[in-house]
Structure formats: structure tokens, C-alpha cells
Amino acid sequence: MARHILITGAGSGIGLACAQHLAVQGAERLVLVDRDADALSRVELPVSVDRVIGDVRDAALWDDLAPLLAGIDAAVVNAGVAGAGAIADMSLSEWQRIISINLDGAFLTLRAAMRAMKDTGGAIVATSSAAGIKPEVGVAAYGASKAALLHLVKVAAKEGAADRIRVNAVAPAGVETPVWDTVPMFASRAAEIGRDAAFAELAAMATPLGRYAKPEEIAAQVAFLLSDAAALITGATLVCDGGYTL
Incomplete structure (x- = not known):
């Protein structure tokens, strides 16, 4: 079981559920990142918690966090936003907003986690989406960001294997x-x-x-992929969509 875990988007939703689940499953220290200071301040857990207020798209944030991330053995790359709009109607600024948070932010988080785990190994799970697998009208930016994240996870798994770093993804459909x-x-x-x-x-x-799905159900799947029970699983995507992509 991972003991020292980074979680982004930890103030609500899947990120908060992961923090709560991992805290009772044996985690010793959680580094929780969210840009919503109020939400993060309300997170109460029975383990050591470092709360970091910041935007995952900010490269300087991750440079500053490097000392705090020393010793982590797991990470949940979860921060993201939703968005909808037909391609013909979407502004470039809205496209860039979604891509920058969901993909640039995920890249920077993944890079920071892999650097921190280079000498010790570890496990990483990224929150993608069934929207990155099944095309639907009106979700071009969101779906593209999540599809790219799935491929990024595979590349990271190949690059991280030599350092004993496993990288996987979960791809939920609707989650409450x-x-x-x-x-x-x-x-x-x-x-x-x-x-x-x-x-x-x-x-x-x-x-x-x-x-x-309930957020708690996705958190349990994330915990499995971080655990020793998934020791030979890397570069995989756990699709948890109630059959949506069938």
C-alpha cells in the first residue's frame, strides 16, 4: 500500500473521495493540491496532510513543490474541468482553457511525480474519461484532452518502467x-x-x-491500481462506465 501520496483536484469529487479512501486504507501522508482554498480547507482526514493551494497548470508551482514531494510513492493525477460546445461554435480561448487544465496540468503533475519517484519507484493513476474513448457531439475539447491523457499515460508507463514507476488511468463515464x-x-x-x-x-x-458512479467507487478503483495487487499492471486504462462505451 502506498504511504505518501500526491492528489490533485483534492477539494471535491473524485479527488476528495480518493483522499478519504486512501487515508483509511493505510496512507501516512497526503499532499493535496487544489486551486479552491475554501474546499481544501474543509478536508479533514485522520492522517498527516499538506494542503497546497495552486493551479496545476503553473510550472512554478511544481518547481516550488519539489521538496515537499520528496519521498512520495504514489500520485493521483486528477485535477480537471468539464466543458461543452460544438467545434464550429467554440472559441479558441475556451478550447485552450480546457486543454490547458486537463492536459498541460496533467503533464506537469505527472512530470513532478515521476521526478520525485525516480530513485524509489512508485505508482501513478491519472483520471481520464470515457469521453476520451467514445466520441460525442459537443465534447471536442474535453474528449480530446482526455484521449490525449490516455496516450500520455502509456508513454509515461514505458518511460517509468526502468525506474519501477507504474502509470495507469481510470476512465469513468458519468460520476456524480x-x-x-x-x-x-x-x-x-x-x-x-x-x-x-x-x-x-x-x-x-x-x-x-x-x-x-459514486466518487467513492472510482476512489476504490484508483486505490487498487496504486496497490501491490496491481503490481504488474502498467500502461493500462480501467474503463468504469456502466457500459457507456459499448
């Missing part, structure tokens, strides 16, 4: 997290019928299993 509140279509429907009902309605339409 606050990121949905930034999607106008969902926010509008949730205002009409309630958040739980909106999730249920979407899941019934989108997934053969008829429901979306």
Missing part, C-alpha cells in the same frame, strides 16, 4: 461530482427536477447499467 454543475445542460435540468433526479435521468439514457 460537482463538475457537472458547470455543464449548462445539467445545471438547467437539476434546477428543474433536482440534482439526484437529473443524475438518474441522464444515467438511464446513457448507460446500460442505468446509473452513474
Whole structure:
């Protein structure tokens, strides 16, 4: 079991669920990164916690964090944003916003983690998405960023193998997290019928299993990929989508 773990996007959603799960599974120290200071301040865990307020796209942040990351043996590359819009209607600035957080931020996090683990080995899991596997109308920037992340994970797995660093990804479809509140279509429907009902309605339409995942379920899958039970798994993507990509 990993003991010293970096988690980005740790203030809410999958990142927070991973922090909570790993804290009770034997982690000794968590380095939690999020740009939302209020959300991160509310995270209470029964282990040693270093809270870092910052933007994962900021290369200087990762340079400053290098001493704090010394000794980590696991990382969850999770920070990201959602976004929607047809290609013909999307502005370049919106495209760049999504790509920069979801891909540039993931690259910088991955680079920092691999540098910190170079002499000791470790395990890394990146949060991608089923949107990076199955094309849908209106998710060009988000889907492209998550598809590129899946390939980045494979390259990182090959490069990290010599240093005993495993790198994998999870690719959920719908997960009941606050990121949905930034999607106008969902926010509008949730205002009409309630958040739980909106999730249920979407899941019934989108997934053969008829429901979306809870963040805690994805956290358990991340913990598995970080654990010794997955010691020979690297460069893989665990698709956890309720059948969405079938």
C-alpha cells in the first residue's frame, strides 16, 4: 500500500473521495493540491496532510513543490474541468482553457511525480474519461484532452518502467461530482427536477447499467491500481462506465 501520496483536484469529487479512501486504507501522508482554498480547507482526514493551494497548470508551482514531494510513492493525477460546445461554435480561448487544465496540468503533475519517484519507484493513476474513448457531439475539447491523457499515460508507463514507476488511468463515464454543475445542460435540468433526479435521468439514457458512479467507487478503483495487487499492471486504462462505451 502506498504511504505518501500526491492528489490533485483534492477539494471535491473524485479527488476528495480518493483522499478519504486512501487515508483509511493505510496512507501516512497526503499532499493535496487544489486551486479552491475554501474546499481544501474543509478536508479533514485522520492522517498527516499538506494542503497546497495552486493551479496545476503553473510550472512554478511544481518547481516550488519539489521538496515537499520528496519521498512520495504514489500520485493521483486528477485535477480537471468539464466543458461543452460544438467545434464550429467554440472559441479558441475556451478550447485552450480546457486543454490547458486537463492536459498541460496533467503533464506537469505527472512530470513532478515521476521526478520525485525516480530513485524509489512508485505508482501513478491519472483520471481520464470515457469521453476520451467514445466520441460525442459537443465534447471536442474535453474528449480530446482526455484521449490525449490516455496516450500520455502509456508513454509515461514505458518511460517509468526502468525506474519501477507504474502509470495507469481510470476512465469513468458519468460520476456524480460537482463538475457537472458547470455543464449548462445539467445545471438547467437539476434546477428543474433536482440534482439526484437529473443524475438518474441522464444515467438511464446513457448507460446500460442505468446509473452513474459514486466518487467513492472510482476512489476504490484508483486505490487498487496504486496497490501491490496491481503490481504488474502498467500502461493500462480501467474503463468504469456502466457500459457507456459499448
